[in-house]
Amino acid sequence: MNTFLKGLIFLVVAAFIGECVEFFINLVLARQLGEHGMGLYMTILPSIFLVVILASLELPISISKFIAEKKESYHQSMMKHAARFAIKLMFAFIAIAFFIVPNVPIFDLYHPMVKWLFIILIPIVSFTSLTRGYFMGKQDMSKIALSNFMRKAVQLLLLVVIYQLFSFELNTSILIALGTLIGSELVVCIYLLHAFYIKWQVVKQGKYTVLTKKEVHKNLLAVSLPTTGMRLFHALTHAYQPFLIKAALLRSGVSEEMATEQFGLMTGVAMSIGFFPAFIAHSLLIALIPTVSEAYERKEFARLQKILQQVILITALYGIPAVVLFYFFADPLTHIFFQSSSATLYLQILWPYFLIHFFVIPMQAYLIGLGLVKDAFFHSVWSTVFQFILMFVLGSTHLQMQGVIIGMNFGAVLIMMLHYLTICQKIGVSIWLKDPIKRYY
Secondary structure: OOHHHHHHHHHHHHHHHHHHHHHHHHHHHHHHHHHHHHHHHHHHHHHHHHHHHHHHOOHHHHHHHHHHHOOHHHHHHHHHHHHHHHHHHHHHHHHHHHHHHHHOHHHHHOOOOHHHHHHHHHHHHHHHHHHHHHHHHOOOHHHHHHHHHHHHHHHHHHHHHHHHHOOOOHHHHHHHHHHHHHHHHHHHHHHHHHHHHHHHHHHOOOOOOOOOHHHHHHHHHHHHHHHHHHHHHHHHHHHHHHHHHHHHHHHOOOOHHHHHHHHHHHHHHHHHHHOOOHHHHHHHHHHHHHHHHHHHHOOOHHHHHHHHHHHHHHHHHHHHHHHHHHHHOHHHHHOOOOOOHHHHHHHHHOHHHHHHHHHHHHHHHHHHHOOOHHHHHHHHHHHHHHHHHHHHHHHOOOOOHHHHHHHHHHHHHHHHHHHHHHHHHHHOOOOOOOOOOOOOO
């Protein structure tokens, strides 16, 4: 078995356990918050992800790349400069957040303490990013896998204990849900800092080469800035999407409360179920980037063609049965969360969106491995603009949420076509992957 498949199997198993825990988290939240509360929770969640991206500045990726490429003698000096850089960014983001967060209108819908949870999250993410990047660079995936599992397990444990022991009104229940999410991040941060401290005692004993601050910052930002730009775009569009959907539904004649409930059913129930198998796609993403990069660097185009065929086959083998299962068993699956016929319908008509994204996620990694990060970014921009226009136009008609979902399906088709055609052109094969390689780029 080659290194790609071995790494993939390890990642899939670890991700599967985490997804199982995530499923129970959403189940607990659905039963505690109800349809309207779940809509409010899902509305604020993309904003939390946005804070995580900004506070981390994708340092885990840039630090891991530096650690993996350089000799161990460079690590001590590099980590010192990276830590100082991260701390400066942390204080800058906290200062900015103190002025911006309290004035954001969306927080008026939530408990007054919610806005301060966002500020507390910034230092947690900053320190976690440093340690996570170090262990990723050292390829110590056991700590990364354990930390990912720990985050979800701690959140589930806190939710179950607190909700069982106490009773809260809706606003406080949402605050507790967000607080447990931040609390689990804090536990992970403490674990990784402790593991890093133990490892660092050994590193300090060895010889080290002094690096300049300018050199380290240049290396970090060369990777962090473009990657952050792509992640930021996705985060901003996901943060804006709830408001776009609600605006479309309001124009169609749906009440504001009903629009919030429908959005909660789609994202909190249908999306939670439909994207459950996506842990395999994300595992493929992690495993593909170094594998494709290595093959492309060596100009092994036959290997690149074989890898692409393997990815499509693996995705089809789990993706098609998964969406068939979701379509025909939508009713019992959605009733685990709510007794809602709307959630059942949303899950059924979203099947193209789920299946296509199972292909899109590893294709994005393939593009990154080929050095086509800009192409992947532009594809996301074009498809998102197209998707948002369709979502708003169709959602504003009598189709309502069904029109929104149709727009989402068409947007997914567009980005998959752009990704796939670009990959085929880059490695010089036809769209059927049967023709011999004709040209190299």
